[in-house]
Amino acid sequence: MPSTAMPGRRGVLAGLAAAGASAAMLVRASPAQAAEDYTPKPHQATPIPSAEELHLIRRWSYGYRPAQLSAVRDAGGADAWFEAQLDPGSVTESALGAAVDSWWDCLSKSPDEIVQRDKDGVERAWVAMANYARFALLKRMESSRQLLELMTEFWEDHLYVPLDDDGVYPFRISFGQGIRERALSSFEELLQFATVHPAMGCSLDNAGSTKRAINENLGRELLELHTVGQGGYSEDDVKNSARILTGYRVKMWTTWNVAYVPGDHYVGPIAVMDFAHPNDQADGREAVRAYLSYLAHHPRTAQRIARKLARRFVGDTPSQALVDELARVYLENGTEVKPVLRALVAHDEYRASTGAKVKTPTDEVVAMFRALGARFAKPAGGAAGDDYGANAILWVSESIGATPWSHPRPDGPPAGNSAWVSPSRFLGSWKAHWEAANIWWPTKGIAYPALASRIPAGGLVLAEFIDHLCRTLIGEESTARLVEACCLALEKSPSAPTTSDQVGRLLTLILDQPNFYLR
Numbered sequence: 133m134p135s136t137a138m139p140g141r142r143g144v145l146a147g148l149a150a151a152g153a154s155a156a157m158l159v160r161a162s163p164a165q166a167a168e169d170y171t172p173k174p175h176q177a178t179p180i181p182s183a184e185e186l187h188l189i190r191r192w193s194y195g196y197r198p199a200q201l202s203a204v205r206d207a208g209g210a211d212a213w214f215e216a217q218l219d220p221g222s223v224t225e226s227a228l229g230a231a232v233d234s235w236w237d238c239l240s241k242s243p244d245e246i247v248q249r250d251k252d253g254v255e256r257a258w259v260a261m262a263n264y265a266r267f268a269l270l271k272r273m274e275s276s277r278q279l280l281e282l283m284t285e286f287w288e289d290h291l292y293v294p295l296d297d298d299g300v301y302p303f304r305i306s307f308g309q310g311i312r313e314r315a316l317s318s319f320e321e322l323l324q325f326a327t328v329h330p331a332m333g334c335s336l337d338n339a340g341s342t343k344r345a346i347n348e349n350l351g352r353e354l355l356e357l358h359t360v361g362q363g364g365y366s367e368d369d370v371k372n373s374a375r376i377l378t379g380y381r382v383k384m385w386t387t388w389n390v391a392y393v394p395g396d397h398y399v400g401p402i403a404v405m406d407f408a409h410p411n412d413q414a415d416g417r418e419a420v421r422a423y424l425s426y427l428a429h430h431p432r433t434a435q436r437i438a439r440k441l442a443r444r445f446v447g448d449t450p451s452q453a454l455v456d457e458l459a460r461v462y463l464e465n466g467t468e469v470k471p472v473l474r475a476l477v478a479h480d481e482y483r484a485s486t487g488a489k490v491k492t493p494t495d496e497v498v499a500m501f502r503a504l505g506a507r508f509a510k511p512a513g514g515a516a517g518d519d520y521g522a523n524a525i526l527w528v529s530e531s532i533g534a535t536p537w538s539h540p541r542p543d544g545p546p547a548g549n550s551a552w553v554s555p556s557r558f559l560g561s562w563k564a565h566w567e568a569a570n571i572w573w574p575t576k577g578i579a580y581p582a583l584a585s586r587i588p589a590g591g592l593v594l595a596e597f598i599d600h601l602c603r604t605l606i607g608e609e610s611t612a613r614l615v616e617a618c619c620l621a622l623e624k625s626p627s628a629p630t631t632s633d634q635v636g637r638l639l640t641l642i643l644d645q646p647n648f649y650l651r
Contacts, residue, residue: 195499217279307331339382521578570636595626
């Protein structure tokens, strides 16, 4: 589970690697084994990406697999692939990436239908929210529009609405779908959409805020979390922020009717920081649009968005120079997202940030199944059950430490490495690796390559097979330390022939190694 009192990622991962190697050493049976040569034996027939390609794939996709390398090279290289990803409409969606859009009925239902299905017991509210999380994981795994999925997740984490927040369930799916549609547009467009959406209104209590009983929750979080950040505004600013947002109503727990009610809107002059508006109309939506535009274009918002992007895609402590550059591009381009992302990947600090970020639990579960070449099938209605692959993926993610949008607070899930580098996280990871790599769980509605089929025709000695698997699963050559650990764990010589009964254990060991956790 998340922890903020952990040492740095490099220290912990180095310690885990040492611990794994030390544990493997315990199986040495004789002095003769100590003389073994664990020099890696490259399997050149299995291609691996260049350092630039691997960095791109780790940061801008949900994990390495050979098909991802092919996609990058087919696009004309790292820069060309990235540019194409900025225009997702130009990227042909994969068959499975398109198919998952219809795997769960709730994805195509209106808020009214979602409410009725809950009342009728067809699909209870919590199940609909769980199914939306499952959809997100499968979409990240299979979509060929990887950058779009990453930015959808980024904005859903920033303009955050927890899936199990009280009263959001009728609207949370349409909220996420709207974020996806706007994920590569502009922050102003995203902010205008998200702030007045009924999911946000229910989550942060604006759905019941009126001029007679103003609730400050959304007004405060709009400033503190979504735009300018802490400080620089007064309590009066918070009150006025809340006043201007009155009028957006949801009849929660009764009809769930969504409406703008002019009679509930506070009318009168409004000032928040340097923003002023007469706000003299009962229908205050024009004033809200002007206010949100002001916040989206505020220099402090530019700094906040720039820093969050840099923390997600560069490192936990980006330089002020990088943040300033991204903020400048953000403001000069009217808060548009694409120019900022182009500036980020062109920056020397990004190019030098290899190995600086660790996968979150949700990253990892997607990356694990991608690396293993698992293929999920559509759940066969309600009878499929929670142990059916596309449903069980949510429980696999939970066992590692988190599921999509399960963070309970409005600040969104933690972005720093230290939150996810903990003993419980790694114990959960190793268990999940062992179960999936050995085709133990989940097994219903999911197809894995047969373990024996992973051994190339003609067979390989163990050291070369380890290298082949390492190239296939994480896009890197094996190391002497990995070869030694694997051979000692199997109690086999590097020159011994590979047998099918060794494959599951080797897959597990390669997924357990530190480099798999890098993004």
